[in-house]
Amino acid sequence: MEPKRITLTINGRAHQVAVKPNATLLRVLRDLGYTDVKNGCEKGDCGACAVLLNGKAVNSCLVLAWQADDAQITTAAGLGTVDHPHPIQEALADRGGIQCGFCTPGIVIAAKALLDRNPHPTDEEIREAISGNLCRCTGYGLIIESIRWAAEKIAQQGGER
Ligand code: FES
Ligand code: FES
Known part of the structure; x- marks a missing residue:
């Protein structure tokens, strides 16, 4: 399967990445270093991998990365820091x-x-x-x-x- 080039804007920062068509958003986020997105079950049962996708909460293990092309993604770490928590x-x-x-x-x-x-x-x-x-x-x-x-x-x- 040929990788697709997509753009993910994560916590306000744009990333251009090549992803396999079957790569989940969860895997791609963690590979990019967004390890606050947790991998609990990879089948939609636990909610640990939730992110905001264009403002809507989704389980990132159930979203293929290419489906988030050009989307705005917010992880929990994007909402606040230790010094300035949400x-x-x-x-x-x-x-x-x-x-x-x-x-x-x-x-x-x-x-x-x-x-x-x-x-x-x-x-x-x-x-x-x-x-x-x-x-x-x-x-x-x-x-x-x-x-x-x-x-x-x-x-x-x-x-x-
Ligand atoms: S990792 Fe459990 S719902 Fe996604
Ligand atoms: S699973 Fe330990 S605080 Fe929720």
């Missing part, structure tokens, strides 16, 4: 929503997609939004509380973040 990242870290951290990038992406479309979700809506994200450690309660707290903080800051 309120969702800050809330998860401060309020016990992280234990081993493996699921966290996917949870951050799911939460960001939720709060972008619904800035004031109920706990049930948060639970639904992260229903595709497997966490083996926390029991989800503190993750839901963290996302609720992040929503409040973003609202206090005047919305968009």
Whole structure:
């Protein structure tokens, strides 16, 4: 299979890459060094590989890289840094929503997609939004509380973040 040349814009930075037609976006992102995108199951079951693709949360293991040609991709690391975390990242870290951290990038992406479309979700809506994200450690309660707290903080800051 001949490689295809595509352009992926990841966290604002354009990359021109040659990809095999069957290469998943997950594999290509990790090969490019975006290892905050986690490889948990490679079959759409765990949500650890979630990224925003043109603003929509997708499991990158279920997307072929060429399907993301010319798209804007955001990984969890693209939302905030250790020094300047996004309120969702800050809330998860401060309020016990992280234990081993493996699921966290996917949870951050799911939460960001939720709060972008619904800035004031109920706990049930948060639970639904992260229903595709497997966490083996926390029991989800503190993750839901963290996302609720992040929503409040973003609202206090005047919305968009
Ligand atoms: S690695 Fe993609 S959903 Fe698990
Ligand atoms: S914090 Fe360990 S899998 Fe979620």
